[in-house]
């Protein structure tokens with residue numbers, strides 16, 4: 636039985652993330668989408684909002700579940716009995732950081748391997764950061780993220796602009 640974690644901030648979830656989730660879920664028995672609850676950062680969406688949106692967009696993937704975690708990924712892997720971490724690689728620029736993270740995690744928890752999936756070419760340019768940037772200036776984000784998520788992003792950005 637292979638249980639894997641696909642960890643990330645997912646602020647917000649993009650079509651690139653969904654593509655990785657769909658492909659990874661076909662390779663393992665169970666895939667847990669691990670949403671980082673990072674006290675140090677101020678995300679656009681609260682942890683509860685991100686978990687709810689991820690549950691909604693993965694509802695049709697039977698072996699995919701969504702959980703939040705805080706602290707070290709290796710501790711979350713131990714708690715959930717997971718032995719694989721899934722990460723997407725978009726470009727060579729992602730590689731250095733991802734390699735460092737994978738090696739550090741494996742040093743701390745040798746039973747944990749990281750499996751890299753190359754992002755589908757159509758999403759190779761996509762990131763949550765650029766989606767937030769485009770949305771902040773009220774650009775069209777419908778081709779980057781699921782419709783319901785896009786509506787939520789636009790609502791958040793409007794709130795943000797209105798409080799300035």
Ligand code: PNS
Nearest residue numbers: 642643644645671706707708709736739
């Ligand atoms: O979507 P992101 O922001 O690229 O995801 C990064 C994430 C959540 C995978 C990474 O920051 C993480 O695992 N954070 C938890 C703390 C930890 O275990 N760090 C790795 C030690 S090198």
